[in-house]
Each structure stands twice: as structure tokens, then as C-alpha cells.
Amino acid sequence: MQTNLSETYRDSVQGKEAEAILRACVHCGFCTATCPTYQLLGDELDGPRGRIYQIKQILEGATPTATTRLHLDRCLTCRSCETTCPSGVQYGRLVDIGRELVEAQTQRPLSEQLTRKALKAVLPYPQRFRLLLSLGYLAKPLLPAHLAKKLPTKSQVESFATQTHTRKVLAFDGCVQSVVTPATNQATARILQKIGIELVSVKEAGCCGAVNQHLASPHEALDFIRRNIDAWWPHIEAGAEAIVSTASGCGVMLKDYGHLLQHDATYAAKALKVSSLVKDISEVLRDADLGKPEIPSTIKKVAFHSPCTLQHGQKLAGVVESILQKVGFALTPVADAHLCCGSAGTYSILQPELSQQLLGNKLKALQTPPAQVIATANIGCQMHLATAANVRVVHWIELLDEVMLQ
Template sequence: MQTEILPEFLNTPEGREADAILRACVHCGFCTATCPTYQLLGDELDGPRGRIYQIKLVLEGRTPTRVTQRHLDRCLTCRACETTCPSGVRYARLVDIGRHHVEARVERPWNERWLRRLLVAIVPYPGRLAPLIRLGRLARPLLPAALRAKLPIHQEAGHWPESAGRRRMLALAGCVQSVATPRTNAAAARLLSRLGIDLVEVSEAGCCGAVAYHLDEREAGLAAMRRNIDAWWPEIEAGAEAILVSASGCGAMVKEYGELLAHDPSYAERAARVSALARDPVEVLGAEDLSALGTLGAGLRVAFHSPCSLQHGQQLKQVVEPILERLGFVVTAVPDAHLCCGSAGTYSITQPELSMRLRDNKVAALESDAPEIIATANIGCQLHLAGGARTHVVHWLELLDEAA
């Protein structure tokens, strides 16, 4: 694609990056076939090709409007288009740049501004989020059905095995997962302990930075990344061999620390090292001899929902299902497994109507082959699907832990 990006923008690192991404696009339209919002709305401007064209025009000097902003807001950043693209267009990075450019030029209505500020001020902080969740549980009978469906059921984490001086990995506690489903990381610690690996959470590490960064509070997002790097660095220097990130959405973000902090001379080298150490649990378990776990599934029928951040963001496709089958579970068929469930970070809050339609479609697909349980790999998907499914939804690590 030919571009004529404004010189003042083209002379910046981000401008040159955007130009290179735009020039890689041949406008073939293959991406529209796998775009969830294009399938729902049938509007070219609500598909990747249309959004790329809108971003191109803005970077070339056209004044963006609320309509431009709305079409970019509707993008889930699920990255299914990147999986489909024959030219390797880095769409997610381009849409981050485009949104940032539009955000600086188009004022949002006051209700949208306050909602986004509220999300950035609360969601990344477990100490602020946990009391609200507890209050919500107490008031559950009085809440509207839509809000009631978003409340996670209380769960106990269970015991966390003591470190035994063996191989050592770090675990990201995260923000929402640490208060909504604390059992997930504890389950990972118990499973890895059986494989001879100590899993350790560093208390100073928190939100991965994705919530703020993707709501265009870039500095807050980058600050969260730097805090995590500082928190993990002594353990990395002491020999921790990996950073296990059990929420695939957070994992996709941690794997991009090196890129996002590449121009920070104080953090660039360490950020690249952290990204290189980041692992999804499936990458860790897939590399281990799992015979110590035995045959756990006993024929239990499981529908696995592969989060977009796993299959498209991290490009880890069809990797959990073979492990489940190897451990004795029966993995059921899921039509259109490449499509997003509609969670997409804060999307279910900022775009509730589209999100619910996507969720209902995904739940129907997951339940179509009569599973006894639904498993996934991301906290956002887990909570979102649980609000609309008749079948119990768990993280797949919890599924293994409960069967062990």
C-alpha cells in the first residue's frame, strides 16, 4: 500500500513503524473473513481492512471524527486478522498507534471518559478491586442481571507448595485473576511441584499493564511494566528460568515488553530479557514429561475455548487440546474456534452489546457437542463465558488440578 504520512509523524519511531506496517498491507481482504465485528455488522469500516484505511487517512492528515473513533473502538484487537494475513501485517500494533493518534484529536463524551478513567483507576489494582467484588457478592440479589453475571463466584486458592530448592519459575499474580480466581496460580504451583518445579509469586509484581495501555493511558501501562521488571529482576539474576503467565492476555502483553520499552535506555535490555523468559503454562507443560501426573481425565468431556490472546496473540494454536487428550480428557468439537468470545480485556464493559452477541455465539459453539465442562486459558474469557454458559467454566490448569 502506498502511503503519504505527514512528515512530522513520519520522522518519529512510531511513525516509521506505522508506515512500514501500512506498506506491508496489500488490501487483499482475507482478514475480513475472520473478523468477528465484520461478521456481526457487515460494514467494511468495522473490519481490519477498513480500519487500516481509516488509520492511513488520519496519519496522512485527514481530521478524525467520532465516527472514526467508534469504528476503532469496536475492534476487539483479537488479532484473528494477523493469523489470516498472508502478508504478515502487524495489525494490532497499527491499531494501537491509530487509536492513540485519534484519541489525541477527538474528545470523547463525558460518560466514556469517566468509564475509561474508572477502569484504569480500579481494575489494575487488586487492593481496590477486591473490596468492590466482595461488596458486589453481598448485593448480588439486588444487582441487574447483566452486572450479576459478571461477578465471579468466591473460591479458595488452596495450599501453595513450599519451595524445595529445585528448578524455579516466577508467576505473575496479575490484577483481576489474583482476586477473582486465585485458585489458578495455586493450581499451577501444585501441578509444577509434582513435576519438580518451584513456582514463586513476587508480591511487588502486579498488573501486566495491558488495561491502562490499551485504554490509551500509555504512561500508566508502561509504569506497570517497569514495576514488574524491577520486581522480577533479582529473581531472574538469581536463576529463575521462566516467568509463567497463566492468563494468556497478560502473557501476550509481557511478551511485548521488550518491544514497548525498546526506546527506554534504562529498561530496554531488561524488558527484552523478561519477554524472552515469559511462558504460557502450555509452553511449560508441553516441554515436560507429564507421566508424573498420570491419566487425570477419566473420559471427562471438555470443550476448550482457546483465547484470542493465546491462538492469535501468542500464536499458540491447538496446543492445549493435545495435552488434555494425553491426560485422558475427551476434547469436544468447537465450531468457529478462531472467533473471539467478546471479552477482550475491558471490551465487555466498553462495548457491551457487541460483546454479549459474541459471547452468546461462542457459548452456543462451545456447548454444541455436549461437553461436561468448558475450559479456557484466560481470566477475562473465563468470567465472560461463565456469565452466559449453562456449563461450568474453569481455567484448564484448575481442571488438571481438580482431577489430580
């Protein structure tokens, strides 16, 4: 793609990065065929190629409008287009840059501003989110049905297994997952214990920064990133083998730390090291001998929803499925497994209409043919699917732990 960046961006860090991405695009349009929003809306401007053109126009001097902003807001950042792209266009990074530029040059309605500020003020902070969730449980009898069903099931908070091992990995606890489904990392700790690895929780670490990054607040995201690096660094120097993520959405962000801090003289090398150590739990267990546990007939048949951040972001399509099948679960076929469920971080809140359409399509695919349980690998997908599924929705590592405890 030919570019002619305006003087404003030609020599900027953002401009140079965006131009390199733009020049990789060959206009082929393969990306539109796998874009969830293009499939729903049929508008070229709501597909990757159209959004790329809009971002290119801004970089070349065009003034973005509220309409431009809407088309970029509608993008799920699912990165299905990256999996399809024959030219390796890094669309996910380009749309982040585009959103930052548009956010700086347009004025959102007050209601949108307040919603986005509230999300950034609550979600990345476990204590604040826990308080809000507690208030939600108290008010549940008074809430409209469509809001009440969005409240996740209460979970018990327990400590990790305490047995020590020479081999140690760090747990990524995150923000929302640590409050809503603490059982996920508890299950992870028990399974890792069985193969001789100790999972260490680092309480000083927190949100990965993805919420702020994808809401066009990159400087706030970098503050979370630096805090996490500082928290983990003493453990890395002491020999921790990996940083294990059980939320695939966070895993994508963690693996991107090296890129996001490449221009930070103080943190660049550390960030690159951290990114190299990040592993989704499926990568840790891929070659592990987990045996052949007895699987109850009530949960034998599983529909696995592979989150976009796992299959497109981390390029780990099929890894979890192979682990579950090796252990003995029977996986049901899922049509259009490459498509997003509509959760996409804060997307289900900010774009509810499109999100619900995608949810309906995804649940139809997951429940045809019928499964006894739906498993996934990301907290956002898990919560979103659970609001309307006909069967239990669980993180796959909890399902695995459930049968290994028999």
C-alpha cells in the same frame, strides 16, 4: 500500501513504526473473512482493512472524528486477522497506535471518559478491585439479574505449595486473576511441583499494563511494565528459568515488553530479557510427563475455548488441546474456534451489545455438541463465558490439577 505521512508523524517514533506496518499491507482482504466485528456488522470500516485505511488517513493528515473513534473502539484486538494475513501485517500494534492518535485528537462524551477512567483506576489494582468486588457481593441481592450474574464465584485465597526445588520459575499473578481466581496459580504451583519446578510468587509485581495499553494510555502502561521488571530482576539474576503466565491475555503483553521499551535506554535490555523468559503455562507443560490420571466420567468430555490471545497473539494454537488429550480428556469439536468470545479485556464493558452477540455465538459453538465442562486459558474469557454457560467454566490448569489430585 503506498503512504505519504504528514510532517507531524513522518519523523516520529509512532509514525515510523506505523508506516512500516502499513507498507506490509497488500489490500488482499483475507483479514475481513476472519474478523468477528465484520462478520457481525458487515461494514468494511468495522474490519481490519477498513480500520487500516482510517489509521493511514490520520497519519496522512486527516482529522479523526467520533465515527473514526467508534470504528476503532469496536475492534476487539483479537488479532485473528494477523493469523490470516499472508503478509504478516502487525495489525494489533497498528490499532494501538491508531487509538492513541484518535484519543489525542477527539473528545469523548463525559460518560465514556468517566467509565474509562474508572476501569484504569480499579482493574489494574488488586486491592481496589477486591474492595469493589466485596461491595458487589454485599449488594448482589439488590442488583438487577443481568448485573448479578456478572459477579464471579467467590474463591478462597491459599498459599502456594512450599516445597523448594533447584529449578525455579516466577509466577505472574496479575491483577484481576489474583482476586477472582487465585486457585489458577495455586493449581499451577501444585502441578509444577510434581515435575520438580518451584513456582515463586513476587508480590511486588502487579498488573501487566494491558488495560492501560489498550485504553490508549501507553505512558501509564509503561509505568506498570517498569515496576514489574524491577520486581522480577533480582530473581532473574538469581537464575529464575522463566516467568510463567496462566492468563494468555497478560502473556501477550508480557512478551511485548521488549518491543514497547525498545527506546528506553535504562530498561530496553532488561525488557528484552524479560520478554524472552515469559512462557504460557502450556509451553512449560507441553513436553512434560503428566501421566494418565483417572478422569471422572462427570468431567471427561471437555469443550476447550482457545482465547484469541493464546492462538492469535502468542501463536500457541493447539498446544493446550494436545496436553488435555494426552492426559486423557475427550475434547468436543468447536465450530469457528478462531473467533473471539467477546470478552477482550474491557470490551465486554465498553461494547456490551457486540460482546453479548459474540458470547452467544461462542457458547452455542462450545455447547454443540454438549460438553460436561468448558475449559479456557484466560481469566477474561473464563469470567465472560461463565455468565451464560450451561456448564461449569474453568481454567484448563485447574481442570488438570483436579484429576491429578485424585
